[in-house]
Amino acid sequence: MTDRITIALDAMGGDFGPSVVVPAAIDFLKKDNDVDLILVGREEAIKQHLGQYSLSEHLRIHPASEEVAMDELPSRALRGKKDSSMRVAIDLVKEGQAHACVSAGNTGALMATARFVLKMLPNVDRPAIISALPSISGHTWVLDLGANVESTSDHLFQFAVMGSELVNSLDEEISNPRIGLLNIGQEEIKGNDQVKRAHELLNNSSLNYIGYVEGDDVYCGDVDVVVTDGFVGNIALKSAEGVAKMIAHYLKRGFKRNFFTKLAGVLAIPVMNGFKKKIDPRRYNGATLLGLRGIVIKSHGGADILAFNHAIKMAKKAVHTNVPERIAHGVESQLEKRVNE
């Protein structure tokens, strides 16, 4: 491996497979000379989408004969498809042939395979999924977004440490991130037992812990990293997506009502576009799987070219700032503090 960054892409993953991944890779390389990309998957299928672009040392194909379906059981994918594009892309990271991999495939299968192949970092019990979401003052990072369905207070504490390290290394807009624990009220009495115990652990840590936050705080911007278990995090995220869709639906319908509203709609196009760009989920695509001995970026399954491109950028950043090593170091130093107390 040279000094250049190499990223393996699961070319067959996601709702659109190579028809999105290959053009996204080409677009990425047009603007970035520091990175080599490996398209992992069926050669024929990939080549169909290369267009006039020719393969080179910067964009090459690594064959994989199988594909993981979007609704496939993680355990089946893991045991039964050892030559899937997803598995091979992760294997390339394990073998040191790539610094990171990006997949838009089945989240459960990606999680299980990455964990099996790459293994967990020392003292981290569970992987977690983290992503940035838009907020009034910029963006907020939230984890876990669905890697785990139940989390103990220790897991929540580890998520906080990992989230803090990730943001410190990856996000140049934020330093010493403010960590909040998602709860149903800011008073001390509220919340379930896991959350209350995690609150104590965080209060006694050297993290920049600001206490409990509520669901709406994610979008207000007074907190940088919001920690919760994967069940709650995933439902909060999907609920937010649902509201945004509903609002878009009603606005569109409102502007279509009559001549005057249609005119207003035309005049409002720049406002709507500016606003859409601000909260465009594609600009936030690329969730990081934290806690692994390697970098795995999960793209949204329905990602388009722009969105997948953004996920590749996230992978590059994570390699550049050496996220797993920083997290390992962060977890270790927080644990030392707890032992010394």
Place this chain on the structure above:
Amino acid sequence: MTDRITIALDAMGGDFGPSVVVPAAIDFLKKDNDVDLILVGREEAIKQHLGQYSLSEHLRIHPASEEVAMDELPSRALRGKKDSSMRVAIDLVKEGQAHACVSAGNTGALMATARFVLKMLPNVDRPAIISALPSISGHTWVLDLGANVESTSDHLFQFAVMGSELVNSLDEEISNPRIGLLNIGQEEIKGNDQVKRAHELLNNSSLNYIGYVEGDDVYCGDVDVVVTDGFVGNIALKSAEGVAKMIAHYLKRGFKRNFFTKLAGVLAIPVMNGFKKKIDPRRYNGATLLGLRGIVIKSHGGADILAFNHAIKMAKKAVHTNVPERIAHGVESQLEKRVNE
């Protein structure tokens, strides 16, 4: 008690106390001749907000010398403030002097007091908070919105039965409501143990159970009642509120950018207003505390006059359709089915 409906209002509750509750009561009575309202609280404070309206058998004051603070511990409110406006309003329901009560006060205290004074319905272990939320096709009912921080599968099942009965009795737009269980994916494999077991119980019931739903389904309108535990429900609700606020913020800022966007903003006013009305949280104010032997409606603490008025309407409807009795009956009949299987 006559055939007329009598509703006790906690006049001192909420962020604004009698300055909102009293005008809301007066507005309500101007349009409704079938209901008598009792304003519970400090006589002087209430009288200040009566204006030219004079007390009568339809609007009377019932004195209460204390108030529950918005951040007071529920246990302290319950034990220490037996003459609070909240407690006395609930007592009036217990004593048969009112058919229902409405409070914008501290949710935890209201829950604890209502449970202590009114007691639970037979075979219902936990109260739950239910409210309607706007959706693309109309609205969706969600419970529990925060009465409980942890729920077993049996609790979730009871919530589903109660929610189904409430919607059947209260919501003339929906019959035989479609019940969905909130989860992080529609595949059978996903979800935590409570959710999986509740899924089995619901599958074996005679409810119109449509299976797992995700956070965004709440706002799509393909389900009528969404069941979840109070921790998740509350966070999903608050997240949705946060996104709506963020979108409003960006739209407002977008329209203020320059002359043309300001012009577009002025032309877009009717669209924005129609849209705001559609998803106006005030028109959804008034959550029902389910599972009690009596009707208690919780208004949002920050409710204004229009919003509190809506909560009184909810109380009237709940009295009219005899919600607690229907729920008791529904729970009993579902339990019989489970025993007979």
